[in-house]
Amino acid sequence: MTGPxxxxxxxxxxxxxxxxxxxxxxxxxxxxxxxxxxxxxxxxDVNATLQPFGLRMLTYSVLAVIRDNNGLRQSRLAEILLIERPNLVLILDELEGLDLVTRTRAPDDRRAYELTVTLKGRRLCDRAFRAVAEHDNRMARGLGAEERAALHKALRLIESNGRSPDDSRDTRREIPRP
Amino acid sequence: MTGPxxxxxxxxxxxxxxxxxxxxxxxxxxxxxxxxxxxxxxxxDVNATLQPFGLRMLTYSVLAVIRDNNGLRQSRLAEILLIERPNLVLILDELEGLDLVTRTRAPDDRRAYELTVTLKGRRLCDRAFRAVAEHDNRMARGLGAEERAALHKALRLIESNGRSPDDSRDTRREIPRP
DNA sequence: CCAAGATCGTTATGATCTATAACCAGTACA
DNA sequence: TGTACTGGTTATAGATCATAACGATCTTGG
Structure with a gap:
């Protein structure tokens, strides 16, 4: 018989x-x-890439930002990644449970935690970083360096266009019918 | 007091x-x-744009594809939009409940439904289409016509890069450690 | 013709990500 | 001091996406 x-x-x-x-x-x-x-x-692709590391896109992003901003607090991290604070809690629980990140009480503010990447976390992050870079090259195959830069620029422009309901309020959304 | x-x-x-x-x-x-x-x-932005029409990005996509492919069946629609069949069912229930789409038994295959857009659906789709076009222009503000075309091209290229685990299986995913 | 396998739509279910309200402990400030 | 705010948390709900399994129907090989 023939295959499906x-x-x-x-x-x-x-x-x-x-x-x-x-x-x-x-x-x-x-x-x-x-x-x-x-x-x-x-x-x-990125989730498949990160799966061997026990990470996903979201957890990798969090890990990478903490890595490069030692002592960061959760609120600020949430701001940076546009994640709601409550949602960040579970992600950090996960990373902490994997011994990749530690929450340390901030000395000057006993409410806050200072986030740090453990040695294990740094090593994993470094390896994952390289894998993600390869993933990026895979996905961008066929794009020249300039085209790739132009893509990043366009994406950032679009992002910033989104966060500016500034002066165009007049012609903004059409209200179809009451 | 000062504002927050x-x-x-x-x-x-x-x-x-x-x-x-x-x-x-x-x-x-x-x-x-x-x-x-x-x-x-x-x-x-697009969800805010579509909200007055009672649509979301997902439901609008489904509606628009049916509109342009009358008689389409659910399986094929799912293929086109990369939606799993089970998930499409609820979306179509919603659109059918809004009298925008009808499911009609296919004459040649009594399992299948032929999807059609109602008159109401077509009118709504047309109006939503214009609103979405304006939304697009908002989001692309700052991009010239060529840059915009290049963006589309890059996005489609990336999409196609994703669906081709072809020959690069050798250097593909690094396995960190057992 | 008929039985086995495939397809179509569906139900049920779970995972992931997101969004909001409410709470407690601690801080800031008037 | 007391009132308002902030940082982290809990609980909860919604949206999207993915998978297994089912009945009804079609298709096909023998």
Whole structure:
């Protein structure tokens, strides 16, 4: 008997299909749609990359920021990574349970914790860092250095466009009907 | 008394901070990190944009694809949008409950449904489409037409890089330790 | 024709990430 | 001192995503 036909790979649209003729052609004009799909691919790959280290995208991000900001406090860390404080607690519990991070009472403020990366955590972070760098190169394959830099720049611009409901309040959201 | 200092806006890094000196500088070198933040901004904005229509990013995507592919079946729709079939069921229940989409038994296959957009659905989709287009322009403010096209191209390339565990299996994932 | 296998939609369930309210201990300040 | 605020926490809910398993139906090989 023949195998179950094709594993899953249906060519829905090629990378150079300039907003072409796929069944999702309309959505392909939306940055958010293309970005969601690209991000899905990235997240799947980075999580697979980090899995051998016992990390995920989220836990790696937290670990890396603490590593480079020793003595950081949870509130500030939450600000930096745009994570709500309550959600950060569980992540830190996890990292602390893995002996990668320690919470130490801040000497000047007995409410706060100072976050530090353990030796084990630093080593793991370093190894994971290299794996993630390789992952990045994989995902960016086909992009030249300039294109890659332009991509980062565009992403940061979009991020900043999001956090500025500044002057465009007038023409902002259309209210369809009451 | 003075107001509670500053609402929340801490300038963590400006868009043109070329992998600069922020507390998350290391992560800024990762495409996934920048993309996650950009996508968060996009998703928040597009959901706010679609809220007056009673839609979200996900439901809008489904509605738009059905609109442009009348008679589509659920399995195929799931393939197109990379949604698992079970998850699609609830989304379609929602859209059907809003009288935007109908499920009709396929004449040639009594298991399958043919998905169609109602008149109400088409009108809503058209209006939402325009709002989303404006949203897109908001988020892409500061990008020229070429940069914007390059962004789409890069995103599609990344997506396709993700779905190709082809020949690079050798140097792929590092196994840290048993 | 018919039995085995595959497909379609569905239910149930769990994991992950996110968002909010409320709380306690501790701090800041008027 | 007392009132308001902050830092970390708990509890809880929502949204998205992933998997196993099921009944109904189609397909196919013998």
């Amino acid at each position: 036909a094709d594993p899953v790979g249906v060519p829905l649209s090629s990378p150079d299909d300039e907003g072409g003729t796929g069944p999702d052609a309309i959505l392909r004009n939306n940055i958010g749609y293309d970005m969601k799909r690209a991000f899905n691919a990235i997240q799947a | 200092a500053d609402p929340v806006g801490v300038p963590l890094s400006s868009p043109d901070d070329e992998g600069g000196t922020g507390p998350d500088a290391i992560l800024r070198n990762n495409i996934g990190y920048d993309m996650k933040r950009a996508f968060n901004a996009i998703q928040a």
